[in-house]
Amino acid sequence: MTLTQRDDSLLQRHLDGELPADAAAAFAARLLVEPELARAVDAARAQRALLRTAAGSARQPSARFAAGVVAAARQLPTRQQLEQADLVATAIRVCRQVLVAAAIVAAVGALWHAGMIGPTRTDTLQASPGALEQDIHQLDIRIQSGAVPPPATERSR
Amino acid sequence: MFALQSRPESSDAHLVEAILAGSEAAFATLVERFQDRVVRLCGRYCRDQVECEDLAQEVFLKVFRKLHTFQGDSQFFTWLYRIAVNAATDHLARASTRRLKLVDDDVAFDARTARVDDPSAPMVAAETAVAVRAIVDALPEKFRTILVLREFEDLSYTEIAEVLQIQIGTVESRLFRARQRVKEAMLRLHPELLPGVGEAAPRGGSR
Structure with missing residues (x-):
């Protein structure tokens, strides 16, 4: 059984x-x-x-064990200190994030101001064929009158 | 500040409250109250007294740092034991990487249990304890810990469940499997220690 x-x-x-x-x-x-x-x-x-x-004779703490633990605990930061440290760390982190964001905005603004970014020139492409022909005609008149030097290709001919 | 020196009988809850309010005396009282149990438990996982006290100190310092997370919905000592068991198993993991052979130096002989009329009894008892201890130490951590808590620390199933944060049914089945493994190892390595046990209860299946 x-x-x-x-x-x-x-x-x-x-x-x-x-x-x-x-x-x-x-x-x-x-x-x-x-x-x-x-x-x-x-x-x-x-x-x-x-x-x-197998449990054997159990270990016992030595006479100075408790005092040693309390002394070691005394070296640790208090809870208030830990909370303050947390607060400071949070403030530093937020400040750093704000500074990084401000730097990015400033850099984008500077590039915009320098014309390196922003809307590309589309006035020629957007001009009507009639207006373009008129611009070319006026440019021809100014070249013929000598007010504007002819393009390099024209001069070399 | 709480006047704890005049109230050595303060409940654990009062002590916790006082420590959180910054009372060093309360922390000292807490350490004195639980040092025997923590050192004894840590001793199950350490080679010598120095290592054991280092581990026990680590446990109390963790308690000090984490005390504000104690919810009070379980007994304080089970919360403390949970921290101690976690610290001890971490210690074991670190020790296993260094291939330490745990607990050899003074395993074992309790003179109160020795027979005075048999001069060989102390030696035999010590050898038996070392052999059994080696078997327990070789168990996977979860089996070893549950045996330590039950057989050596005498915790109830409910207390073990709280310490290890497992169900009582799991405590029971894990204990069963741990004891089964110990029995199998004893019968394989030291059958002379369990005369007649091999024949009794031959089911021996695992759950």
Whole structure:
């Protein structure tokens, strides 16, 4: 005969003192009439006794342990100091972000002012063919009158 | 400031409140109240007294720093144990990278349990303790920790569940599996330590 999983569970909880009183009494009654179960309990109890030998003699704190801990804690920043440090760190972070944003805006403004960014020249493309022809005609008149030197290609011919 | 020197019986909640208000005396009282348990627990994971006290100090300093996060919805000592277990398992992880062989120097012999009429008893008891301890130390961390809390620290299932933040059913099944592993290892490595156990309860399956 082998133990069922439920018996394993009952056995463990029985030895750990985790069974409710009525269940513990019922289990104890079974032990009187079920030798197989009683042997399993004895074996488990022996194993636990063996395990507890490994606990050995527990370590004890030395006489100056508590004083040492308190002294070490004294070196730590207090909660108020930590909160203040957090506040300062947050303020520095926000200031840094504002400065970076301002620098970016200033740089974009400077580039805009220098004409390196912004709307491209589209007046020629947007001019009507008639207006363009008129501009060319007036330029020809000014070249012929000598007010404006001819383009390089014209001069070389 | 709280007058804690005149109230050594202050509850844990009062102590926590006083420490948060800045009372060093309250912290000293707290350390004195729990140092035995914390050092004993840390001792399960350390080789020697110095290492053990270093770890225990680390635990108390973590407690000091994190005290404002203690909600008070569980017992203070289970919260403290949770920090201690976490610190100890971190310590084990660091130690395993250095391949430390844990807890050898003074495992074991408790003279109160030795039989006076048998001069070989102390030696046998010490050897047994070392053998069993080696088996426990070789367990995966989660099995080792739950055995330490139950068998060595005598915590109830409810307390273990609070410390490890797991369900009580998980505590039970993990304990079962941990004990099963110990039994299998003992029968394999030191069958003489468990005479007759191999025949009893032969189900031996894992859950």
